Amino acid sequence: MTTDTLAAEKGVPGNAYKADHARRYDDTVRRVIPGYDALHSMTGVLLRDAIPDDGRILVVGAGTGSELLALGTMGPQWRFTACDPASDMLAVARDRLAGQPVEARTTLHACITDDLPAAESGFDAATCLLVMHFLPDDGSKLALLKSIAARLKPGAPLVLADMHEDPASERWQRILRAWAGWQVSNGIDPEMVERGLQHVRRSVHFVPRARMEALFDEAGFEPSMDFWHAFQFGAFLTRRKQEA
Numbered sequence: 443m444t445t446d447t448l449a450a451e452k453g454v455p456g457n458a459y460k461a462d463h464a465r466r467y468d469d470t471v472r473r474v475i476p477g478y479d480a481l482h483s484m485t486g487v488l489l490r491d492a493i494p495d496d497g498r499i500l501v502v503g504a505g506t507g508s509e510l511l512a513l514g515t516m517g518p519q520w521r522f523t524a525c526d527p528a529s530d531m532l533a534v535a536r537d538r539l540a541g542q543p544v545e546a547r548t549t550l551h552a553c554i555t556d557d558l559p560a561a562e563s564g565f566d567a568a569t570c571l572l573v574m575h576f577l578p579d580d581g582s583k584l585a586l587l588k589s590i591a592a593r594l595k596p597g598a599p600l601v602l603a604d605m606h607e608d609p610a611s612e613r614w615q616r617i618l619r620a621w622a623g624w625q626v627s628n629g630i631d632p633e634m635v636e637r638g639l640q641h642v643r644r645s646v647h648f649v650p651r652a653r654m655e656a657l658f659d660e661a662g663f664e665p666s667m668d669f670w671h672a673f674q675f676g677a678f679l680t681r682r683k684q685e686a
């Protein structure tokens with residue numbers, strides 16, 4: 443059984459990122475997500491303030507490895523355990539990391555957090571960037587957060603970025619329209635932008651900001667601090683509660 447089949451059986455969208463999409467991802471993402479690289483460098487600055495120079499970081503949903511490359515440069519002694527159920531995305535990550543200094547400090551696993559080997563725990567920090575919005579709020583978002591909390595030291599930081607908004611609100615409609623306009627202004631074909639919007643409306647499980655906070659709390663995290671926002675995208679710094 444392939445990792446993608448396993449992921450699909452567990453209800454995670456690991457096989458949504460097939461080879462073609464994985465290869466195009468790095469070219470497209472910067473024209474689709476305002477401040478994508480800044481998100482990674484801001485994450486690095488926040489973690490530099492919070493964890494030891496030789497800290498161990500869990501990267502959940504590593505994708506094509508962009509945050510590993512950014513964080514690997516910002517923390518030249520940090521060590522990384524990265525997981526992602528989409529083997530095609532990890533294959534691109536492997537190619538991009540090859541020969542880079544961070545390669546020797548990184549272990550990649552083609553799985554979700556829950557399926558990491560038991561020894562992969564006691565992390566000083568975790569990142570979960572642009573992942574959780576793909577999971578429905580039927581216990582799946584909570585399970586993801588709990589699986590991260592279980593592998594962090596008490597008090598350890600989690601940086602999480604997600605699309606979030608109240609999908610019943612007029613603001614949600616307006617913000618998605620504005621986001622579409624921004625993509626067109628970056629040279630993306632309007633038809634592709636429209637298809638992307640339809641995909642987001644279908645596949646992204648938006649929850650309001652207050653629900654994000656309730657999920658953090660229930661999963662064993664402290665109240666979060668927003669540090670980045672662009673259209674419907676936002677990023678948060680939280681910490682595992684001392685007494686999880």
Ligand SMILES: C[S@@+](CC[C@H](N)C(=O)[O-])C[C@H]1O[C@@H](n2cnc3c(N)ncnc32)[C@H](O)[C@@H]1O
Nearest residue numbers: 454456502503504505526528531554571572573
């Ligand atoms: C939009 S990409 C983000 C990748 C990377 N973090 C970045 O900043 O570019 C989302 C990634 O999350 C992965 N993913 C989806 N569900 C996941 C889960 N339950 N656990 C870990 N990764 C997951 C997908 O396979 C995909 O590679």
